[in-house]
Amino acid sequence: MNYTLFIGDTAYSSWSMRGWLLLDAFGIPFRTQLVPMYSEAFAAMQEAHAPARTVPTLKIEEGGETALVWESLAIAETLAERYPEAGHWPRGLAARGAARALAGEMHAGFRALRDRPSMNLRRRYAGFEPTEAERVDAARVQALWGWALEQFGGPYLGGAEFGAVDAMFAPVATRFVTYGFSMDAAAQGYVEAIYAHPSFRRWHAMADADPRFLDRYDQDLPSGDHRAAPRPAQLPAEAITGETAINARCPYSDAPVQADSLARIDGRVVGFCNPRCRDKSVADAQAWPALMAVLK
Numbered sequence: 001m002n003y004t005l006f007i008g009d010t011a012y013s014s015w016s017m018r019g020w021l022l023l024d025a026f027g028i029p030f031r032t033q034l035v036p037m038y039s040e041a042f043a044a045m046q047e048a049h050a051p052a053r054t055v056p057t058l059k060i061e062e063g064g065e066t067a068l069v070w071e072s073l074a075i076a077e078t079l080a081e082r083y084p085e086a087g088h089w090p091r092g093l094a095a096r097g098a099a100r101a102l103a104g105e106m107h108a109g110f111r112a113l114r115d116r117p118s119m120n121l122r123r124r125y126a127g128f129e130p131t132e133a134e135r136v137d138a139a140r141v142q143a144l145w146g147w148a149l150e151q152f153g154g155p156y157l158g159g160a161e162f163g164a165v166d167a168m169f170a171p172v173a174t175r176f177v178t179y180g181f182s183m184d185a186a187a188q189g190y191v192e193a194i195y196a197h198p199s200f201r202r203w204h205a206m207a208d209a210d211p212r213f214l215d216r217y218d219q220d221l222p223s224g225d226h227r228a229a230p231r232p233a234q235l236p237a238e239a240i241t242g243e244t245a246i247n248a249r250c251p252y253s254d255a256p257v258q259a260d261s262l263a264r265i266d267g268r269v270v271g272f273c274n275p276r277c278r279d280k281s282v283a284d285a286q287a288w289p290a291l292m293a294v295l296k
């Protein structure tokens with residue numbers, strides 16, 4: 001495989017989510033390398049890939065050549081160029097121009113919204129009071145979403161298909177949910193479409209399964225259930241031990257099932273090759289086609 005994507009902590013790194021969606025949602029095979037932020041490993045990754053210094057960074061190895069692409073918008077353009085049929089940008093002239101403009105505005109702007117209400121997929125705060133600057137950013141985002149949804153017919157910003165522009169705005173959808181920003185009906189519908197997208201569901205399940213908590217991203221506010229709507233209902237699932245799985249090999253890696261990596265999912269015992277595979281499956285089984293094939 002010739003694509004490696006370096007990402008940070010899945011619950012908190014909004015730019016990493018964008019980069020990952022730009023590959024996963026478009027069916028491009030790649031390997032993910034998770035580098036915990038604020039760690040020695042992160043500093044080593046930065047040194048090894050200088051001048052790139054942020055996640056996501058995409059490494060492309062091809063024909064004896066290695067390319068490094070950092071900056072999520074550059075990753076989007078590189079992939080769109082290499083996979084013109086994948087649909088990163090809409091086909092129609094108007095939708096394509098608008099999608100690029102909206103993605104550019106997201107990449108360069110919304111500083112207030114990106115700062116204090118940072119992405120945190122583990123929280124649903126009650127009582128968050130946006131500042132005036134955060135309110136202005138949220139209103140501009142919703143104005144752009146409303147306009148694009150009306151112009152191009154939704155449910156995504158470029159029309160019927162999820163595109164790079166949606167990857168750029170997906171973390172904003174999560175911020176609106178995490179911090180309880182008020183949303184008009186169009187924004188609410190768009191947020192639901194993002195939360196229902198299979199690749200977004202996979203990312204969220206990985207975040208649920210990530211054992212690392214970074215309290216620097218927490219607010220001193222009461223928090224509700226981060227598994228609730230607008231996330232689609234998840235199948236009943238729990239990690240278990242001491243039973244026999246219906247499968248001998250991990251649905252994801254095809255490696256042998258391990259006794260410490262079992263789960264009861266929708267009433268059946270499924271095995272995995274490690275606890276991480278188990279936990280992302282427990283978090284949202286229906287997000288994973290290979291798992292659903294075992295359960296069929």
Ligand SMILES: N[C@@H](CCC(=O)N[C@@H](CS)C(=O)NCC(=O)O)C(=O)O
Nearest residue numbers: 013014015016054055056071072073
């Ligand atoms: N403009 C960049 C932003 C990337 C970014 O700031 N990533 C953060 C994590 S969400 C990061 O790598 N921070 C580490 C650092 O700046 O040293 C992009 O589009 O990818």
